[in-house]
Amino acid sequence: MDLEPEKAGFDAGRLARITDHLEQNYVEPGKIAGCQVLVSRHGYLAYFKSLGRASIERNEALADDAIFRIYSMTKPVTSIALMQLYERGLFQLNDPVTRVIPEWAGQQVYVSGELDNLETRPPRVPMTFRHMLSHRAGLSYGQSRHPVDEAYQEQGINRDRGETLRDFIEKLAHVPLMYDPGERWLYSLATDVCGYLVEALSGQPFDEYLAEHIFEPLGMVDTGFRVSEDRVARLTSNYQRRVDKGLDLIDDGRDSRYSKPTRFFSGGGGLVSTMSDYYRFCEMLRRGGELDGRRVVSPRTIDLMTRNHLPDGADLAGFALGSFSETAYEGIGFGLGFAMTLGQVESGGYGAGDYYWGGAASTIFWVDPAEDLVVIFLTQLMPSGTFNFRGQLKNIIYGAITN
Numbered sequence: 001m002d003l004e005p006e007k008a009g010f011d012a013g014r015l016a017r018i019t020d021h022l023e024q025n026y027v028e029p030g031k032i033a034g035c036q037v038l039v040s041r042h043g044y045l046a047y048f049k050s051l052g053r054a055s056i057e058r059n060e061a062l063a064d065d066a067i068f069r070i071y072s073m074t075k076p077v078t079s080i081a082l083m084q085l086y087e088r089g090l091f092q093l094n095d096p097v098t099r100v101i102p103e104w105a106g107q108q109v110y111v112s113g114e115l116d117n118l119e120t121r122p123p124r125v126p127m128t129f130r131h132m133l134s135h136r137a138g139l140s141y142g143q144s145r146h147p148v149d150e151a152y153q154e155q156g157i158n159r160d161r162g163e164t165l166r167d168f169i170e171k172l173a174h175v176p177l178m179y180d181p182g183e184r185w186l187y188s189l190a191t192d193v194c195g196y197l198v199e200a201l202s203g204q205p206f207d208e209y210l211a212e213h214i215f216e217p218l219g220m221v222d223t224g225f226r227v228s229e230d231r232v233a234r235l236t237s238n239y240q241r242r243v244d245k246g247l248d249l250i251d252d253g254r255d256s257r258y259s260k261p262t263r264f265f266s267g268g269g270g271l272v273s274t275m276s277d278y279y280r281f282c283e284m285l286r287r288g289g290e291l292d293g294r295r296v297v298s299p300r301t302i303d304l305m306t307r308n309h310l311p312d313g314a315d316l317a318g319f320a321l322g323s324f325s326e327t328a329y330e331g332i333g334f335g336l337g338f339a340m341t342l343g344q345v346e347s348g349g350y351g352a353g354d355y356y357w358g359g360a361a362s363t364i365f366w367v368d369p370a371e372d373l374v375v376i377f378l379t380q381l382m383p384s385g386t387f388n389f390r391g392q393l394k395n396i397i398y399g400a401i402t403n
Contacts, residue, residue: 031245135185184321332347
């Protein structure tokens, strides 16, 4: 990749601080195995670097074409896919999802009680497509000791690779909602439901839909739900931080579950990808839905998706339940598949008007329309909240912009 930091409006020396910061503070001390960073502005590639290793155990250098588990960075891809069907007139944002999932018509909202004696009531408002796209549907991830989450666990709602999206939807019909749709924001399995909605509305298996309507038009040749045999050697290993701050291998790139067949195509977290591929996805976003003459969505759809859809312009600090997600809450809004920075003062950082998300293995990206900027950071460290890579990179990158 040819770098043109000056054309992109950066001081190259100040931008090179990224390398020093990550090597000295993360790679050399062994806090992460390795990482990749890409910075692009006005369509000019300003910075790209692969640092550290793809596998600690095999001492393999991290190659530029390495494949990463992007986990929840799958969510914006799924949201774009569903909004393609919105552009075809197949649903309205305020339509109830029961139009497509009729067996959810009897869903109830949790009021009180324990798992074996739950008190519930009918929801005050229908669950809509807008609620589903913005994590306001009343769903959960089912991972706490709350009685609703215990109901998830009892039903076996875990996105098992042996299940199908249809199995998943049928199980969700038997658990209560955590809250009335629209009432709060809770990071949840909602985007996996969006994947099912794509499948149901398009009449095409979700994985095939993404391949035909997003990956092929954008030239995302290494993105999918499974790593083929001829590409396994490029798959990075995934690590988890121990209490003693060391790293445990949790998924070996050479023997990964992502190299095995799957029936469950998780729209919320199932994709693997490369820096090159995800950059093409982000460039499509930056350019208003088009790349290399192939239009994926309309500029107006991107604009709609990246507006704050929380009621009365609220931020997540005042609207969210729980602390588990891929974003801070203060000064942050949420649209249709993306979080966004509402204000630099409120959020305490650069990038008012940017939109973004991240993944469970500490991957992040953002697109800043005001600065015409794309940033992507890829690594494989769980959990994602271990280090504030987004905030640190923002400080360095925005501090290197000269015009």
